[in-house]
Amino acid sequence: MAGPELLLDSSIRLWVVLPIVFITFFVGIIRHYVTQLLQSDKKVDLEQVSDSQVLLRSRILRENGKYIPRQSFAMRKHYFNDAETGFFKTVKRKVVPKNPMTDTSMLTDMMKGNLTNVLPMIVIGGWINWAFSGFVITKVPFPLTLRFKPMLQRGIDLLSLDASWVSSASWYFLNVFGLRSMYSLILGQDNAADQSRVMQEQMTGAAMAMPPDPNKAFKSEWEALEIVEHKWALENVEEELISRDLNFGNLFSQDAKSAMF
Amino acid sequence: MASVSEMYDVGWEEMRDKLRKWREDNCRNSEQIVDVGEELIGEHSSKLGDDIWIIYEQVMIAALDCSRDDLALVSLAETFQGRWFVLENPRVSVETCLQELRKQFPDSHRVKRLSGMRLEALERYDEANKHYDTILQDDPTNTAARKRKISILKAQGKSAEAIRELNEYLEQFVGDQEAWHELSELYINEHDYGKAAFCLEELMMTNPHNHLYCEQYAEVKYTQGGLENLELSRKYFAQALRLNNRNMRALFGLYMSASHIAASPKVSAKVKKDNMKYAAWAATQINRAYKMAGRGTKENKCSVKAVEEMLESMQINIS
Numbered sequence: 001m002a003g004p005e006l007l008l009d010s011s012i013r014l015w016v017v018l019p020i021v022f023i024t025f026f027v028g029i030i031r032h033y034v035t036q037l038l039q040s041d042k043k044v045d046l047e048q049v050s051d052s053q054v055l056l057r058s059r060i061l062r063e064n065g066k067y068i069p070r071q072s073f074a075m076r077k078h079y080f081n082d083a084e085t086g087f088f089k090t091v092k093r094k095v096v097p098k099n100p101m102t103d104t105s106m107l108t109d110m111m112k113g114n115l116t117n118v119l120p121m122i123v124i125g126g127w128i129n130w131a132f133s134g135f136v137i138t139k140v141p142f143p144l145t146l147r148f149k150p151m152l153q154r155g156i157d158l159l160s161l162d163a164s165w166v167s168s169a170s171w172y173f174l175n176v177f178g179l180r181s182m183y184s185l186i187l188g189q190d191n192a193a194d195q196s197r198v199m200q201e202q203m204t205g206a207a208m209a210m211p212p213d214p215n216k217a218f219k220s221e222w223e224a225l226e227i228v229e230h231k232w233a234l235e236n237v238e239e240e241l242i243s244r245d246l247n248f249g250n251l252f253s254q255d256a257k258s259a260m261f
Numbered sequence: 262m263a264s265v266s267e268m269y270d271v272g273w274e275e276m277r278d279k280l281r282k283w284r285e286d287n288c289r290n291s292e293q294i295v296d297v298g299e300e301l302i303g304e305h306s307s308k309l310g311d312d313i314w315i316i317y318e319q320v321m322i323a324a325l326d327c328s329r330d331d332l333a334l335v336s337l338a339e340t341f342q343g344r345w346f347v348l349e350n351p352r353v354s355v356e357t358c359l360q361e362l363r364k365q366f367p368d369s370h371r372v373k374r375l376s377g378m379r380l381e382a383l384e385r386y387d388e389a390n391k392h393y394d395t396i397l398q399d400d401p402t403n404t405a406a407r408k409r410k411i412s413i414l415k416a417q418g419k420s421a422e423a424i425r426e427l428n429e430y431l432e433q434f435v436g437d438q439e440a441w442h443e444l445s446e447l448y449i450n451e452h453d454y455g456k457a458a459f460c461l462e463e464l465m466m467t468n469p470h471n472h473l474y475c476e477q478y479a480e481v482k483y484t485q486g487g488l489e490n491l492e493l494s495r496k497y498f499a500q501a502l503r504l505n506n507r508n509m510r511a512l513f514g515l516y517m518s519a520s521h522i523a524a525s526p527k528v529s530a531k532v533k534k535d536n537m538k539y540a541a542w543a544a545t546q547i548n549r550a551y552k553m554a555g556r557g558t559k560e561n562k563c564s565v566k567a568v569e570e571m572l573e574s575m576q577i578n579i580s
Contacts, residue, residue: 049433049434050434053434056436064465064466067466068462068466072462234497242539242542245546245549246507246546248506248507248550
């Protein structure tokens with residue numbers, strides 16, 4: 001049911017749409033700088049660094065082992081995987097489960113994260129709801145079902161109004177996600193104003209650091225290394241090389257490169 | 262003395278960009294860095310903004326390399342907000358750079374490491390060691406300080422201890438490629454070719470497309486000797502050539518290892534035939550290369566003949 005096209009007062013555009021954009025934008029930038037100020041130094045544990053590098057080496061061995069001789073590969077595989085003396089079998093790390101409630105550093109980090117991200121969103125969302133309620137702002141260009149009406153049309157109880165017409169709160173949320181690319185333009189990549197990235201991080205959890213369980217990581221690496229076979233990449237290298245003349249290209253260019261510039 | 266900008270007709274932005282390029286490529290052209298950096302700091306420091314700190318670091322390390330560490334400081338002119346200054350005498354020395362960095366970043370480990378390096382340059386090794394120990398007490402994961410301590414040992418000539426320390430370092434930081442390469446060099450100096458080969462294998466695994474590591478590995482294997490190692494070295498010389506057709510050293514290496522195997526009495530006829538084929542191919546390529554080099558010059562004929570004679574003399578004959 002295509003409702004009649006509404007004609008909105010143009011002062012809505014001037015006094016509602018644009019201010020919301022500016023507010024969202026500047027709050028984002030302020031959030032970025034505040035986060036930078038409040039950031040605490042991450043203390044890295046020597047053992048963690050060492051473990052992550054060992055796992056990296058084992059992975060490289062799996063992937064690029066074909067470039068070293070068979071004997072060397074076997075030697076390294078033995079070092080890692082041997083039943084009695086292998087690294088992955090003998091080294092067990094004490095795993096201290098990081099309880100978010102008791103671990104002080106993680107607690108303060110969580111609090112800071114909440115403070116800088118969630119609080120402004122709630123405050124501003126509420127203020128916009130209060131200040132700009134009772135009228136529709138804009139129309140989204142695609143048709144929506146009736147289910148969206150209570151969500152997007154807060155404060156407007158018109159049964160016959162098309163669900164595409166949205167109120168200021170939804171325009172605010174649209175801005176929060178939409179201005180992400182603007183932030184990366186102005187603040188550079190990896191900025192703290194990017195809320196959706198923070199939410200993503202909270203979902204995936206501590207995917208980067210080893211702490212969750214180095215033992216598990218070792219075990220899975222052991223399994224992966226067990227099944228790898230050594231297929232030497234240099235088996236027929238001479239034949240391939242000899243099959244055609246070498247390409248000497250610009251080996252003997254006449255002018256030597258000038259000293260500095 | 263003409264300034265860099267006059268000699269090459271470049272502006273300060275180009276000089277700054279050139280310094281950045283050298284920084285990123287990790288070039289060790291210290292004399293050039295000192296010349297360019299000196300002028301940049303002396304004349305254009307106010308235009309550089311925050312870049313100046315990293316340029317200070319770069320110039321200081323280059324100055325240490327050129328032994329410009331005991332140049333006298335001539336008077337400082339006004340300090341502007343305590344950060345920017347104008348030198349009356351544009352000669353910048355290690356002392357100036359270090360002073361400015363210390364003023365700006367008083368508690369930084371990075372700057373402490375630079376002061377340690379200066380002490381090393383003055384051969385005050387004990388003080389330098391103490392310096393690095395304080396950094397390590399504060400932050401046990403600081404790799405830079407540990408590497409400097411190992412290089413102190415190397416500078417003092419205690420290569421056995423240096424090797425031991427480097428081994429311990431690598432046990433913890435297995436991924437540090439610079440360190441693996443340094444260790445392989447130390448082993449080669451000690452003539453421990455087996456262990457040097459191990460280090461180079463690590464490097465080859467992490468950088469499979471780098472023809473220089475392949476070639477160095479092949480050379481080590483060739484030096485070790487023995488039929489198996491010669492075969493390996495021939496294969497790796499070939500690999501290096503495949504990765505980079507213009508590696509002349511690998512081409513010569515291929516020729517030598519192939520002819521060496523062919524001349525060995527213990528090989529089967531088939532292996533001998535194959536290796537002579539490889540050696541002959543390598544010889545043709547070498548000739549081709551020298552012909553291309555001498556193209557258009559009168560000495561062409563002479564140099565080609567010289568190459569042929571050289572190849573003949575390199576033939577390994579069964580004694």
